[in-house]
Amino acid sequence: MVKKILLVHVFFFLGVSFLSVQAQTEIKLKPADQPQTISKHIYGHFAEHLGRSIYDGLYVGDTSKIPNTDGVRNDIIQALKDIDIPNLRWPGGCFADTYHWKDGIGPKEDRPTIVNQWWGGVTEDNSFGTHNFLNLCEELDCEPYLAGNVGSGTVQEFTDWLQYVNHAEGSPMAKLRKENGREEPWDVKFWGVGNEPWGCGGNMDAEYYADVYKQYATFMTSWSNENDLYRIASGPSGGDYHWMEVLMSEIPKSLMEGVALHSYSVIDWENKGPATGFTEDHYFSTMTEALKMDEYITKHSEIMDKYDPENEVGLIVDEWGGWYDVEEGTNPGFLYQQNTMRDAMIAGATLNIFNNHSRRVKMANLAQTVNVLQAVALTKGSKMILTPTYYVLKMYKVHQDAELIPVEFNSPDYSFNGKSLPAISVSASRAEDGKVHISLTNIDAKKSNTVKIDLSGLDLKKLSAEILTSDNLQDHNTFENPEKILPQAFTKFKNRNDNLELEIPPFSVIVFEAE
Incomplete structure (x- = not known):
């Protein structure tokens, strides 16, 4: 499920440099055995x-x-x-x-x-x-x-x-x-x-x-x-x-x-x-x-x-x-x-x-x-x-x-002091108007992760996305600076032959809308 292609690169995001060794995570959206609604x-x-x-x-x-x-x-x-x-x-x-x-x-x-x-x-x-x-x-x-x-x-x-x-x-x-x-x-x-x-x-x-x-x-x-x-x-x-x-x-x-x-x-x-x-x-x-x-x-x-x-x-x-x-x-x-x-x-x-x-x-x-x-x-x-x-x-x-779209993938690890957690979590759904939404979270405190999402069979023509992230994990909105953290448009992705490719930065949330 995961292509073990190691990439060594320096990733610059919001003025912060991250040295990371990454494997691409492949996510497959699959048809549900039985329709299931996310209440x-x-x-x-x-x-x-x-x-x-x-x-x-x-x-x-x-x-x-x-x-x-x-x-x-x-x-x-x-x-x-x-x-x-x-x-x-x-x-x-x-x-x-x-x-x-x-x-x-x-x-x-x-x-x-x-x-x-x-x-x-x-x-x-x-x-x-x-x-x-x-x-x-x-x-x-x-x-x-x-x-x-x-x-x-x-x-x-x-x-x-x-x-x-x-x-x-x-x-x-x-x-x-x-x-x-x-x-x-x-x-x-x-x-x-x-x-x-x-x-x-x-x-x-x-x-x-x-x-x-x-x-x-x-x-x-x-x-x-x-x-x-x-x-x-x-x-x-x-x-x-x-x-x-x-x-x-x-x-x-x-x-x-x-x-x-x-x-x-x-x-x-x-x-x-x-x-x-x-x-x-x-x-x-x-x-x-x-x-x-x-x-x-x-x-x-x-x-x-x-x-x-x-x-x-x-x-x-x-x-x-x-x-x-x-x-x-x-x-x-x-x-x-x-x-x-x-x-x-x-x-x-x-x-x-x-x-x-x-x-x-x-x-x-x-x-x-x-x-x-x-x-x-x-x-x-x-x-x-x-x-x-x-x-x-x-x-x-x-x-x-919306109707749940089951996802299948193996998450990369977020490792710290000899322990590991799954870095990536994903859920997807199809709304009543036919639009598909995919939400991704990368909890890794330091490392971005490369993700490829297989969209084949969904007949999707248009993609847009929002991201929520910041420079530091400890960042927060204050009464003096109430808009320090806001969702922003996310455009750093490519859709090639129904394969959506992106890098999800450390400690960030991205939601895609596809129609």
Whole structure:
């Protein structure tokens, strides 16, 4: 598959010289055995009541001088629309299992102030609640994904919330919703039954949670044939295959439409390393963790296939992304970190993994949207900046609801200190309008890689491409220089007899469009 032709050359890119010994990587796009759609919901997001995610992030209040719609910043609304956000998960995370939804409805002056025990021990006034969130999702034209309180709540509280947002009329909760100014139900489809019950959601074991889940799921109904509920069990962390085995074997498929998976790219939970001033050692270790996503999905899918050969239950990766030490001088409970080209590599490689596993992966949620962890946007007063991760999502949105084109290739190695990782990741799809998109990520910190893509049989006449890269891995957008990293047109490729040839620079993402 790989032609072992060694090329010794000096590659000059963006003023940086790279001495590299390369083998050409041949990528073949092949027809699928069965048509398979990359669900748009793989490109979902997550906004938790955590640090400056909601307050002073998404939400500034309707009296703010910052332009807003019902208190939500207009610049963030537009940014999320521009990446075709398909769904948004709220209110947590760990916060979900301490959140009592009735605290966030009704007149704001009557809402209780609560303590966020998980994230910084700060108080909040519940001014952003169910109506704010669901109305925001309507403004964004995206699906809401509500995470319900199982850890400190009750079945009654959970089903009351469901009735409040989904029942049209004639019930106590529908009446209460109308009294609070919303006549029509929102018809929320996606519901998470708790969050991380193996940890902050109750420190349960898998067998206990499976019984709890069945109890909650039994009492959930949509009251509508047009919008049946999609109930998501809180699944494992990383490689906890026992947890998945228990849920798949103990919970009837009639009670479960999805199982969640959480996996963060963390070097060491006790010493995560800096977000910007990191070394190549830090970077290689982070990418090692990020690329484990492929192994986790593969092995969890094998377990799911054993109990669900019909592929009726979706794998929902509703928390993923890079996690580092917080920025100096910020509240450690707020999880505020900068976002560099390293994060673009995590995003590009991870989304390629999700696309290629789209038979089983039906939804994913990047953690998190604004000012927390691997955010797509950062705010400071009236200013907002978009991160390298944001631009990867913008480039990759062409894969949403497109038909997967399987790819076949052997990746060259990215080697560091005697260890190796696959340098190149690829995914491809055909959109409804017939256009083919190919996304490539090269995570190598130093070396460009020569790639040849076989386009024969696709009958493609026109090619264009965008690239996201920079001079240094540690580069990032700042409030002083918000456009340091932006996608640029990429023209350094040749198409000879349906063979697309290019050199993909170190730590860069390229997306081709062919028609």
